[in-house]
Amino acid sequence: MRLLVAKEFLESVENIVTSQRPSWRADAASVDTNRNSVLLMDDLTLFAHGRVEDKPCLSVEIKPKCGFLPSSSxxxxxxxxxxxITRFEMHQVLKLHDNEISEISEYDPLDLFSGSKDRIHKAIRALYATPQNNFRVFLNGSLVFGGLGGGTCKTTSKVEQDFEHLLKDIIKTKDGSRANHFIELVAETVYTSGVLDHLLDVQKLDKYNIEGAVHVYYDLINQPCRVCKELEKSKTSSTSQFSFMHSIPMAEKVNVLKEFLISATAKDCSVMISFRSTDAVISRSSSHSNLHLESAKQEFDYKVHFIDLDMRPLKKMEVYYELDKKIMNTYLEMVKKKEARGERRAQRQ
Incomplete structure (x- = not known):
């Protein structure tokens, strides 16, 4: 639903958003205060219908990131x-280098997308341990766990204790066990729903990797290929293999870029899973999916939605290429330093 709004309203939204972002993300995006209308959208952290005070709602936002290793020639x-090595792991090194995070997460997207119950559980536990901006929890629509930016540190015992207390009306087990039951609940839901299987299929539309797809981008905007020029100047790689990308029909080039950008959206979107406790009789008649968590002896209704599905604009191709280079350069430099330290230790021994 589209609503007419005043400029003052948009300016107040801009101020609120900016104040809640970490400093390094303050300029990442801004509200266009010259617009005269906004979209009114559902709050996916809540269940539609019914009152919050009747059944507390717990929602988890997961940014799964890229769930496969590329094989492009x-x-x-x-x-x-x-x-x-996963893109997530390499990007963590760059973020640490740029002080966007305080420590590297042990989360592996390949675990989350594996289809293995044990590996999915391992992935959720890793996200819980170091949420960064990849794992957030909302209680009745309010953020209660995780942060608004990438700097959220490892989950401390104090944070876990507070979170345990917040879970008491949702997961009705003894103190000290609720966080573990929560992790199990999320992992079981990801496994049972199979929701990430569909997301992975869309991510795999990226068949050429940015190193291949960027070449057809320059053809589409009718400009000389800057990447080929860079490669010719550096003489580190041959440009002959990219002649294929430049020679394919224009309709195919359009399709390559369309699929790449759809994949980029799927790699950076979030999954929102909302839970509310119920009983077996009500659960069977509910319009929502349901799950029995055996370890807690509880029934839960749940719903799953994808968010942040805005189609990435064509002009982001150059941004993706430059970020990819930066990630690779930083990661490879880290590998070289580790190897050098290892050699020095070996020489001393």
Whole structure:
């Protein structure tokens, strides 16, 4: 539903959003205060209908990130490590280098997308341990766990104790066990719903990796390929393999870019899972999906939605390419330093 709004309203929203963002993300995006209308959207942290005080609602937002390793033949030889190390892990190194995070997460997206109950549980536990901006929890629509930016530190015993207390009206087990039951509840729901299977299929529309897809971008905007020029100047890689990308029909180039950008959206979207406790009789008649958590002896209704599904604009291709280079350079530099330290230790021994 579209609503007419005043400029003052948009300015107040802009001030609130800016004040809640970490400093390094303050300029990431802004509210267009010159607009005269906004979209009124559902609050997916809540169940539609019914009163909050009747049944508390717990919602989890997960940013799964890219759930597969690329195998594109257009990945440069010096970047072949992409085929064995996840983009998430390499990006963590860059974020630590740029002080966007205080420590590297042990979360592995390949675990979350594996289809294995044990590995999914491991992934959720890792996200819980170091939420960053990849794992947030809302109680009745209010953020109660995780942060608004990437700097959220490891979950401390004090944070966990407070979270345990907040869970008391949702997960009705003894003190000290609720957080573990919560992790199990989220993992079981991800596993049972199979929701990430569909997301992974969409992510895999990226068949050429940014190193291949960026070449057709320059053809589409009718400009000389800046990447080919860079490669020719550096002489680190041959440009001959990219002649194929430049030679395919224009309709196919459009499709390559369309699928890449759809995949980019799927790699950066969030999954919102909302829970409310129920009983077995009501659960069977509910219009929502339901799950029995055996360890807690409880029934839960749940619903799953994807958010942040805005189609990424074509102009972001250059941004993606530059970020990819920065991630690779920082990660490979870290690997070299580790190898050098290892060699020095070996020489001393």
């Amino acid at each position: 257009f990945i440069a030889e010096e970047n072949v490590i992409k085929k064995s």
